[in-house]
Amino acid sequence: HIVAETVPRLPQSLIEGRGLPLYFSAGARMRVADTSRVFRSVLNWLGVAEDRVRLIHQPTLFRDLHVAPQAEHLDGPPPPDSYLALLETITAHRLTRLDPRGVTFVSRAGLPEHYGHHAAEGYLAACLTELGVRVVYPESLPLPDQMRIYAESRALVFSEGSALHGRQLLGRIDQSVSVLRRRHHSTVGRNALLPRCASVDYVPCLSGVLRVTDKTGREIDYALASLYAVEPLIAHFESLGVPLRRVWDMATYRRHRDHDVLSWIRAMYHPEREHWLRPQNTPDYLLDQFEPLGLGHLRPLAAQIIGGPDAHPVPAASAPALLAIAGDTGVDIVLADRQGRHRCIATRDGGPGDWGALHLHGAGADPARILGLTDALTGVLAPGAVHGGTMADRALLRNAWQRVGRVGLHHVTQAGTLTLLRALATDPEEVVRAVRPLHDYNRCHLGIALAQALVPGLAAQIAAGRLSGPVRNRIGYALRLLGDLCTRGGDHALALTCHETSLRAADNPFRRRNAIEAAYRLGDRARLAHHVETLRERGQLPGDLAGL
Structure with missing residues (x-):
């Protein structure tokens, strides 16, 4: 929410306080280079030089402190025209020769399931792509590219979420903006968008939601599994000149919807997150929502995922x-x-x-x-x-395979790789989450590219000795998966590097066996002998490797 809460003071600060440093509070001692990619991208978009930024992490007394007025607030009143004019002046050199045309759909389908989403949004995105609509996954784009796409669109359609705040980095443009609701009666961002656009519409395409509660019993309203009301959804795109009805197939939609609902449940009840839900969120709280939403056929499978009372073996x-x-x-x-x-x-x-x-x-x-x-x-x-398999099986696999590719491409960029490396200290599972889908879907080329980008940084972190034992073990696991992908993709030298780095993170016989296989395929007899002898000395050499 940096765009909605922090940015509306920056344009005035840049004009009124020319040459003065800009102070931001930070939760811990850090440098500007250590801040999030989003923060630095926003500063760059507004023309703020990083050497002008100061970070403070404790109460600080200033002799003189200049505070510009806040032009707009999250869920507050509309911004004044003078602020929008100032914003347009600051960003004008980045947005020359604009001629808004075409329809752009800003999707959440590339985000992890536990962030909340429309079930079957991936299917909607595929249909729109087939019809020539530009589909954007904002988390995978550099901010300037994202802004130019927004500014060049005659009609912008957002899946309700934080991405629509990105439009607040732009001024007034002759375009329509519409939001596909994920929450009943939501008008998030309305006052911020109205002065910037020709029209703003909140599409009543929501038929219901699946929700869970946190451990206090309060609904987690941002991480919903939202269900489309299909007819209003189709009618809205038809009103924009997109013949969605022509390609929409209800049977395929329902299969994608069911797949996404179950994926959302698995994500919410993953061991990393399940503790958020206890003790108030009982299995029945979620399972009792299925029948009224027309999802009664999924209740047994959902119960199986969460261990509810209706769980039973899957039939043959x-x-x-x-x-x-x-x-x-x-x-x-x-x-x-x-x-x-x-x-x-x-x-x-x-x-x-x-x-x-x-x-x-x-x-x-x-x-x-x-x-x-x-x-x-x-x-x-x-x-x-x-x-x-069935047509549904094929559709689900193709959709997931392509989605993994899109997300994987983001991770192999410099920005994506830096994000993963920065996550080590606070969320080491982020690295595993980036690598595991590539391994599950055997995306070898992306795995090799990610290994080339990521392994040097991981090796440096391991060598520095600052990672705890559990973190090192998870990083070792991610490196082992990358090594497997490199082996399958034929890059045996990189596979050996991955497996040996994995061993430095956390040694075990299984990972050393992988290093032996990589050395054997590479023809590196010295490394092969080293790993075989290490297992022999420990009494862990399997019989099938004894002759090497």
Whole structure:
């Protein structure tokens, strides 16, 4: 909320206090370079030089302190025209020759599920893309690119959330702005948007929400799973000239909706977050919401995820499916359960009519079933094409595979990599969350790119000795996953680097075995001998490696 709460004092401060330093309070002693990417991007957008910024972390007495008036407040009255004119003057050189045209949809579908979302928003985004609508995932774009896209759009459609505050970094533009509601009766940002746009509309496309409470019993209203009212949703885009009805399929929408609802439940009840919900948020509190929303068929699966009273074994008809997807290095065989989880368990070289070797990834795979699935394929696979299972299975996997790719591309940028490295001290799981989906969907090329960008920084952090034992172990796990992806992608030197860095984070026989495999594939006999002898000296050398 920096844009809604802090920015409205900056343009005046820049004009009234020319040459004076700008002071910001910080929770701990830090440098400007240690602040968030969002903070620094906003300063850059407004033309604030970083050497003008000062951070204070304790009560401070000033002889003279100049405080500019706050032009607008979160959920406050509209800003004055003079402020918007000042904002336009400051940013004018970045937005030359504007001619707003076309429709842009600003989506939340790239955010983690526990942030809250519209169920099946990914399906909506795919339909809009097919119809030529520009779909934007703001967290994956540099701020200047984001602002230019907003400014060049005739119609901006936001999925309700903090991203719409980004429009407050711009002045007055002849465009319409609409917000797809995720909460009943919400008009978030209305007074800030009205003076900036030709029209502002809050679309009544919400049929209901699934919600949980925090441990005190208060509803967590920002992390809802919101359900579309489909007819008003379609009607709104049709009013913008987007023929959404032409491509919308209700059966496909319902499958995506069900998948996203279950993914949201898994995210909210993940061990990292479940403690937020106890003791007030009982299983029945959530499960009793399903039937009134037309989701009664999902209640048993939801109960199974959260361990509620309705939990029961999944029937045989819902046993995990095997799907074949054209991946980075061959045909990937993905295990898909009926709760929407996917995991690549094998890859087969070649293609129909010219099948090659089968490479198993981990234990538990059934080679005969995998060979049968791939042998049955007759068409040439395109990148990302999915075969096997039901139409719903294929749609869900394709959507998830593409989403992982979008998020993965963000992480391999310099900004994304720095964000992951900065997260080590406060949230080491952020690194695992970035790597694990690439591993599950076997996105080898992105895994290699992320390893190239991330491993030097992780190695430096490990060598500095400032990470606690649990953090080092989780970082070691993420490095092991990156090493697996590098091996599958054929970059054996980088795989060996990943696995050896993983060992420096937290040593165990399994990770050392991975280092042995990487050294063997690379042909590095010295490193191979070192790792084999280390296991031998510890009495941990498996029999199948004794001859190396």
